[in-house]
Amino acid sequence: MTDTLRYVPDVNLDATLVTPASRTGNVSVPQSAPMTASARRSTVLPRIEWKGNRPDVVPFERERFEEVRQLGQGGMGEVVLLKDNDIERMVALKRLPEGSDLDRVLRFVEEIRTAGQLDHPNIVPVHDVGVDHLGRYYFVMKHLQGDTLESIIEKLRQGDAATHARFTFPVRVQVFMGVLNALAYAHRKGFIHRDIKPANIMVGPYGEVTVMDWGLARRPHQPDAVAHTATPVPTTTSLREAVSLQTQMGAVVGTPLYMSPEQARGQHDAVDVRSDTYSLTVLFHEFLFLRHYLEGRESLAEVLSGVEKESPNVFTHQSHPHQPPVPVELMWFVHKGLAKDPAQRHQSVDEMMQHLQGVMEGRIEVQCQRTLLKRGFHEALRSVDKHPLAIMAGATAAVGVVLASAAHLLMVLLG
Secondary structure, three states: OOOOOOOOOOOOOOOOOOOOOOOOOOOOOOOOOOOOOOOOOEOOOOEEEEEOOEEEEEOOOOEOEEEEEEEEEEOOEEEEEEEEOOOOEEEEEEEOOOOOOHHHHHHHHHHHHHHHHOOOOOEOOEEEEEEOOOOOEEEEEEOOOOEEHHHHHHHHHOOOHHHHHHOOHHHHHHHHHHHHHHHHHHHHOOOEOOOOOHHHEEEOOOOOEEEOOOOOOEOOOOOOHHHHOOOOOOOOOOOOOOEEEEOOOOEEEEOHHHOOHHHHOOOHHHOOHHHHHHHHHHHHHHHHHOOOOOOOOOOHHHHHHHHHHOOOOHHHOOOOOOOOOOOHHHHHHHHHHOOOOOOOOOOOHHHHHHHHHHHHOOOOOOOOHHHHHHHHHHHHHHHHHHOHHHHHHHHHHHHHHHHHHHHHHHHHHHO
């Protein structure tokens, strides 16, 4: 089994960890390494001292990264907060534990190389990579501020007034658009994420959205080194954590509650960008309705069966007690995205973005009586902006007719 390490700023994680048995492979996994000159990084920038009005450059060398505290811990290692004494900023360092097995090393290396190729505002950037004095692989990344989407959904579910005031339905759509932006870029670069879930989305204090944890990302239809080293997962594994296991049908890699049907069946060669669009829709469904569509299923077998067979009827969902009903046009969006047949769901993230952009601009696709009414209402509003004088004249004429009719009726009644 492999676990995903959640990076939660300023929060220590209390996750149940299951350590996989050691496995061998065709690569050498370093268990430890002697301290070298490159293991401990030193600052290179000098200190600037002023002598009166004259600046003086003084060579100044000390350890570059100063460890502040742990930010998160999981089966893939840990994330710690560092102070970069050269650039004078706070950064996050993610490192493998000592003696990591083949699965962890493969995933870690792929995560670094994938994230390193994805230069996008909605993807956490990699600053540096190395091996520390204990022989542990690590990479340095931006220290993200804010909350995971998982924690935001939980606050919404509990009825937190401030969170509901901040995350109205239009704002939730904007947050989701940030996630879609990141995935659209990654797909254009040739990568699928395969582990989209609320815990891997960070929302900053100013609304900035970042997609994290690219450890399971790969190019479609290419060999998956992690899948080939997968082993059975114990029944105690959290269904919200990434797993790797072998089934009779094939290798299953991902997070059970957010997998696409083809992913849950272990159909490795069938997993493409449409698998990500399914997982994205599951995430958006939970963000909107504040419940997972497989809520109540507790075992891995039940969840995998539900992913394959259960199609939720979003139109019959009762409103959550802490929020108004979900807009019907968003219900139709989710309904399409959760199609079990890949050919019936959203075919690309770009298509999803175009659909939601239309919704935000009032260009609602007519699919039922309610969407017909909302489409007509938005068209009327746009007409006011396009033809203000004509609309005003028509409205004035209509009011005049109503007043004249009312006066005539009053005269008739008064006889």
